[in-house]
Amino acid sequence: LILFQENQLTVVAQCSGNKPCDLEKIAVADCATIPVSVIRSVERTQETLVFDDAVSEPSFSTDPYIQHHQTRSLLCMPILQQRQLIGILYLENNLSTGVFTRDRLQVLKLLVAQAAISLENARFCEQLKDYTKTLERKVEAQAQALKQEIAERQQTEAALRQSEANYRNLLQTANSVIIRYDPQGRIHYINDYGVKLLGYEEHQILGRTLFETIIPDIEISGRDVKPMVHDLLRNPQAYPQGEGENLCRDGRRVWMAWSNQAIFNGQGEVVEILSVGNDTTQRRQAEEALQRSEAKFRNIFANSQVGIYRTRINDGLILDANQRFADLFGFDSPQEMIGIEHTTGYWVNLSDRQQGIEVMKRDGEVRSYEAQMRKRDGTVFWGLFSSYLNAADDYIEGVLADISDRKQAEVALQDSEAELRSLFSAIPDPLCIINAEGRLLCTIKGTSSYGEECTGKTLHQLFAKEQADEFLDYIQQSVRTQQVLTVEYSDWIAGREVWFSARIAPIRHEQVIWLARDITLQKQAEAASILEERNRMAREIHDTLAQAFTGILAQVGAANQVLTDDVEATQAHLDLIKELARTGLTEARRSVVALRPQLLEEGSLQSALHRLVTQIRAAANDTTLYYEVKGTAYTLSTEVESNLLRIGQEALTNAIRHAHADEIRVELVYDRNQFCLRVKDNGQGFGVGSIPSSKGFGLLGMSERAERIGAQLTIRSQPGQGTEMIVTIDRE
Known part of the structure; x- marks a missing residue:
């Protein structure tokens, strides 16, 4: 708890766990047990800060206290009185995240609002006590002065008048409603706070009765308070204190806690009644919210689908339990178990209970603890416990769920996994699972490049950068498009190049199954086929085009020899050259067409x-x-x-x-x-x-x-x- 004292924020109380509260006052700047940056932020903004996991909050990631203590759930709430910061409430929980839920935050806000009123009232009472002591000293001094010198009467009267003015000023500025009225209920005086709270101007309320102004015809709860107020006017001594609804000028209703004092004349007759009231609306709202919250949590406790229990540490006596807990052990109602049954008789292995207690003694709690339990009729089931130990009050409190179906499913899943592994083992091709970041998660059947020992490594650790980048691109494309890809690649294994055809199929969680098949023989066959086709084309060209062009050259030589001697022979040679050229051109075109796309x-x-x-x-x-x-x-x-x-x-x-x-x-x-x-x-x-x-x-x-x-x-x-x-x- 941090309050403004002497114009600075001061830590006035610190509490942790079951330890006594430390009431030593420490300036915030000198306190090492709080995150100062968080306190200063709330002081500056006057707004509540709630962190589900403070150590992960970027805005305060450099705060040394948060980083050192690894603070989890954090709440820092300003305490405001009439929009003025009077203090700060700081809460933290280093065990769990998300502790300060919306419902708890609403309850804390109501409690802090009531605390602000209480702190202000306490401060007012302290000021009033100090003023009373001061007034008593002044009266005593003035009495002595009157006895010593009558001439000082005027000075004493002036001091008394000033004292009365101070008293009136104190009443006017008090954070309580102060009202004075006669036995008929007619209001003679009301201070400024009362005027503001009830929404009246002073002239609108003075001279009017309580029934005409602040007393409602009937409370929202249905209670008629008028008879009680009439009795108060007749006999104020019988009602020194009271609480009820009061009506504001705009129709609002506020709850007020009143202290009443009768004022008598010299004959002992009641001439006026002085009432001092504090606004308890927020406190009432907080109480109602707490009641609703308690009812809600009681309903959750009664109707929860998990067993909730409280047992004694030493012998396991059931101190409290809900209906679901009774159902789990075969009882019709919790009343058949509470204060009667001991859980020690329902553990299949009592050593499991002792082991859980040892963990709770060491860590304070145990989470997701699995053990076999026995029902009332002897049926065995698997239970999942989450409990904490309160050694001071000698009890264990926690929840229990029946996970028998889950355990059966786990066994079935393990059997299914074994079957799948056997099935995958029968597949002759390498098979592995890789995530979108290129990490090898599982190798069901590998190669020399990626065996089971490579599980957990990345593609860049297994292959050259260019090939790893290419593989990663394939994987991310398959994950992004959710389509199966087929790619071919080669790898050097045992000094020889091996070709693979890989099927990359996306599965859940941005992972793929990579199934690779050795196609080296197929590639070699293709290469041999291509070579054979090239040889065939070479032979065909040799047998067609080459032969035609050779014949053309021979005919050209012959034509040159007879060109001048025999014109007819020359023409015959030229015709043959032309025919050979046409035949070669035809064969060339046929070869080109054969290679055409x-x-x-x-x-x-x-x-x-x-x-x-x-x-x-x-x-x-x-x-x-x-x-x-x-x-x-x-x-x-x-x-x-x-x-x-x-x-x-x-x-x-x-x-x-x-x-x-x-x-x-x-x-x-x-x-x-x-x-x-x-x-x-x-x-x-x-x-x-x-x-x-x-x-x-x-x-x-x-x-x-x-x-x-x-x-x-x-x-x-x-x-x-x-x-x-x-x-x-x-x-x-």
Whole structure:
């Protein structure tokens, strides 16, 4: 508790646990047992600070007290009286987070409001006592002066008048309602505080009766207080104190605690009644809130779906329990157990109870403690305890839940996990689970690159940076799109290159299953097939084009020999050369057609790109593709269309695979003298000049193809601003 004393905040009381309160007064700046920065913040803002976990609160992360003591739940509340800060209440709990709930905070606010009134009343009483002592000393001095010298009477009278003025001023400024009225209830005097509290102007209440102003016809509770007030006016000595509702001018009702004193004349008759009242509305509201809170928690206790209990430490005698606790042990009601049954007879293994008590003696509490219990009929069930020990009062208090179903589910889950592991063990391919950060969580079947000993490591610890980055990109793409990816990669194992085809499937908690299959033999077969096809083409070219060109050369030599001698023979040779040349050209065209892209076999560049966009649109569900043709389409040469198709295909692949674009636009523009292919995406973009050569094969291939057909390639891109690729070529 911190109060303003001598114009500074002073700690006047400190309490912790069951220890006696320390009432030593310490200035806040010199106190090492509170977070000074929090106190100063509340002093400055006059607003309540509540932290569920103070050590994690960034605003006060540098406070040495909070960091040293690892403060958890924290409450710092200003104590205000008429909007003036008179003190601060500081509470903390270093055991649990979120202690100061909304309901508790409301109750504390009501209690602090009542405390503010009590502190102010105590201060007023202390001032009144001091003033009374001072007044008594003055009266004594004045009496002595009267006895000694009658001439000083005027001075004494002046002092008395000043004293009366001071007394009146004290009454006027007091934080209590002071009212004086006659035996008929007519009000003769009311101080300023009373006028403000009740909402009257002084002339609106003086001369009127209590019944016309502040006494309601009937209280909200239904009690009629008028008979009691009439009896008070007749016999004030019988009502030295009382409490009731009073009516304000605007219709509000306030609860007041009154102290009444009769004023008699010289004949002993009651001429006036002096009443001093304190506003207890907030206290009453706090009491009602406490009653509602108690009723609510009592209802929660009675109807909770977990067993709540209190037992004696030494023998386990049940001191209190709710209905659910009785149900767990097979009793019809808690009354059959409270004060009768001992829990020691319901533990399957009594040593479990003793072990739990030892933990509570050491730590003060035990959480999520599992043990087997026995019902009244002998049925065994699994219980989950959370309890704390109060050694001073010799009891254990806690909650108990039946977790038998959960334990059965755990056994079933373990059996299921064993079955799944057996199933996965039968899979010949490497299988592991990786999270979105690239950490290997579980290896069901590994390779030399990632076995069970690699669990917990990251991809960057297992692979080279470039390959780890590529793998991490695949994983994050699968997690983001929630789609299965299939990728191929190679790894050097035992001195040889091994190729894998990996299926990356997203699962819960931003994790993926990585299933890799060795496709080295398949890759070798493909390479052998490609080599065989190249050899076949070489033989075919040798047997067709080479033979034709060899024949042409021979005929040219023969023609040279007979050119001047035999015109007819020369013409025959020239005709044969022409035929051989046509045959070679036909074979050359047939070879080119055999190597032509499949998409171009069934139509023009326009239709081939349209089919390509359609295929990608069907595969990339999270990407929107737009395809547009401007102008009247015309046919370009086979080589030009083939290279343009490959350039467009590479641009689309880059937008999907590397730029992670969700919108791509493909545009073909057929102008009269020029053709233009444009592919634009809204992906992550890149610095055109910042791509290393090791990662720029696609861009290099596009540039070489454009140069091969005499086209101009333009690439525009910036990080975060997407990419635009434009190819223009003159129409032949």
